[in-house]
Amino acid sequence: MSDRITINYENKPCYDIVFGYDFNELGSEIEGLGFKDRKIAIVTDSNVKPLYADSVAEALKSVSDKVFIYDIPAGEANKNLSQIEKIYKFLIENHFDRHDLLVALGGGVVGDMTGFTAATYLRGIAYVQIPTTLLSQTDSSIGGKTGVDLEGYKNMVGAFYMPRLVYMNISTLSSLDGRQFASGFAEVMKHGLIKDANLYTWLLENMYEINDKEPETLMEMVMNSCKIKKAVVEKDPTEKGDRALLNFGHTLGHAIEKHKNFELFHGECVALGCVAAAFISWKKEFISMEEYYEIRDMFVPFNLPISVEDIDADEVIKLAKSDKKADSDRIRFILLKGIGKAFISTDVTEADMKSALDEIIYIESND
Numbered sequence: 001m002s003d004r005i006t007i008n009y010e011n012k013p014c015y016d017i018v019f020g021y022d023f024n025e026l027g028s029e030i031e032g033l034g035f036k037d038r039k040i041a042i043v044t045d046s047n048v049k050p051l052y053a054d055s056v057a058e059a060l061k062s063v064s065d066k067v068f069i070y071d072i073p074a075g076e077a078n079k080n081l082s083q084i085e086k087i088y089k090f091l092i093e094n095h096f097d098r099h100d101l102l103v104a105l106g107g108g109v110v111g112d113m114t115g116f117t118a119a120t121y122l123r124g125i126a127y128v129q130i131p132t133t134l135l136s137q138t139d140s141s142i143g144g145k146t147g148v149d150l151e152g153y154k155n156m157v158g159a160f161y162m163p164r165l166v167y168m169n170i171s172t173l174s175s176l177d178g179r180q181f182a183s184g185f186a187e188v189m190k191h192g193l194i195k196d197a198n199l200y201t202w203l204l205e206n207m208y209e210i211n212d213k214e215p216e217t218l219m220e221m222v223m224n225s226c227k228i229k230k231a232v233v234e235k236d237p238t239e240k241g242d243r244a245l246l247n248f249g250h251t252l253g254h255a256i257e258k259h260k261n262f263e264l265f266h267g268e269c270v271a272l273g274c275v276a277a278a279f280i281s282w283k284k285e286f287i288s289m290e291e292y293y294e295i296r297d298m299f300v301p302f303n304l305p306i307s308v309e310d311i312d313a314d315e316v317i318k319l320a321k322s323d324k325k326a327d328s329d330r331i332r333f334i335l336l337k338g339i340g341k342a343f344i345s346t347d348v349t350e351a352d353m354k355s356a357l358d359e360i361i362y363i364e365s366n367d
């Protein structure tokens with residue numbers, strides 16, 4: 001029996017997250033959802049396909065003999081409507097109907113695109129998430145946010161559409177390169193910082209095991225992180241209130257990501273954004289100086305940046321203000337009242353952001 005967590009939507013069980021170290025339970029899970037003998041399209045990307053698509057297809061053999069594999073070229077640059085159109089065409093040519101199933105096998109890009117295809121193809125077809133990056137296992141595969149980018153605007157087109165199952169095979173993390181792993185870890189750390197001081201402490205205590213990708217430690221970390229994401233998305237499924245806490249580190253992080261032309265990874269920018277937001281929390285006297293420095297330095301052993309070169313603070317602030325999450329002219333900034341205690345502030349000024357950015361730009365000379 002695998003471990004599982006049920007995600008509720010509008011106070012009713014909606015889908016399960018199943019945790020394992022292989023794909024052995026996948027067939028029976030999908031059969032249990034009623035897809036016996038239905039067509040199944042595994043949507044993956046060009047990097048993940050050679051690693052795991054055959055194993056997933058093999059695991060689905062017992063459910064159906066009509067299993068297809070479709071791959072998207074890997075990378076955020078392909079998270080767009082023209083690639084979605086190609087997936088639609090593939091489904092039409094293979095006569096997929098509303099009772100069939102899509103399976104997203106890959107990171108957040110594949111998950112968001114497959115979910116969006118599922119939300120819109122024939123006005124809605126079922127889909128299952130099999131996340132294979134740390135970011136997608138702990139964050140993007142849960143909560144039903146799907147979408148694509150449009151002309152450089154991230155996640156501008158999308159839908160809330162819940163998967164029927166999230167199947168985590170922790171072993172897939174073993175093939176992830178170090179920088180991708182660290183980038184996903186930034187979101188785990190964020191979960192601890194916003195909601196769970198115990199997770200935060202546990203991460204510190206298990207630093208070596210995490211960096212060595214020790215399977216049982218990764219399992220515990222992914223499960224605990226999923227529980228936090230569950231609590232947040234169940235309370236606020238369509239991001240009207242509490243779910244905004246997940247944007248901790250993202251207001252400035254996202255703007256830095258754009259300003260640096262996506263040359264830094266998302267999680268690396270989130271780490272920088274978390275440091276900046278913790279700095280503002282300290283300056284506004286919500287946390288102590290000691291807490292700020294502890295939070296800042298915690299990213300270092302996990303190979304995440306706490307300072308950045310060559311950014312123009314005014315440009316970053318402009319980008320942060322133009323982000324779609326900015327509420328008219330007041331930015332809803334997420335700050336900390338302590339480790340594990342995030343809240344929404346609408347009192348963060350441009351001057352606050354400027355001093356936080358100066359801190360992370362010139363951090364070495366400040367020490």
Ligand SMILES: NC(=O)c1ccc[n+]([C@@H]2O[C@H](COP(=O)([O-])OP(=O)(O)OC[C@H]3O[C@@H](n4cnc5c(N)ncnc54)[C@H](O)[C@@H]3O)[C@@H](O)[C@H]2O)c1
Pocket residue numbers: 045046047048051074075076079106107108109110112132133134135136139140141142143144145146154155172173174175176177180266
């Ligand atoms: N829907 C949400 O709630 C939500 C939340 C956070 C982020 N996101 C989205 O997630 C995306 C980022 O996700 P990501 O970081 O997983 O990026 P990604 O999907 O681009 O994956 C990163 C890279 O790792 C490769 N890869 C994936 N799994 C692998 C494995 N097991 N072994 C080796 N290589 C592997 C991929 O091919 C890709 O090159 C962004 O588009 C972001 O907007 C969505």
